[in-house]
Amino acid sequence: MAGYTGSKEDHLRRLRRIEGQVRGISRMIEEDTYCIDVLTQISAATSALRAVSLGLLEDHMSHCVLHAAQSSEAEGRAKIREASDAIARLVKS
Template identity: 55%
Template sequence: MNTPDREHRHGYSHDKDRYSARLKRVEGQVRGIQRMIEEDQYCIDILTQITAITSALENVGLSLLDEHLKHCVAGAVHSSADGASGDAHTAVDAKVEEAMQAIKRMVKS
């Protein structure tokens, strides 16, 4: 996994608060499911909540993937076009491969 220096801004940086709020909502939903199980709630109601959480996490993942493609991959393409060096093309290939691996993991889950 890449660990860029602290100066590097990711594509989602401008929306960190929104992502954080969405994930806190998911966290609350998970706690709600824990409570439902402790209270012996109906199975289907719990499964419905799990489906909602799964959907919410998938949406966060798709938004992050979109930001990655628009920012990181597009940035590598622009750098490649500006520099036109072999290293720049290798960086583009690496970013595209990284995105494809993330897509494959998302599709499998």
């Protein structure tokens, strides 16, 4: 079971909203909207995706990592490494 199962609908709702934002940005480009206005909307969509990422990461830590750590030290260390790698990728982006 995925760690985000309990908040799946919330994540999906946010992603649908982001999907609408991205479609809106495409329309803005098609309609030759002022560059700064497009960049502002891209920034908003990026922030929204980052919020979803952080929510998924929190779910992962409180479910998957916690259960692995309770299962065995080796499994816990592996999940912590996996989460650390994911955090490093998020920070890079």
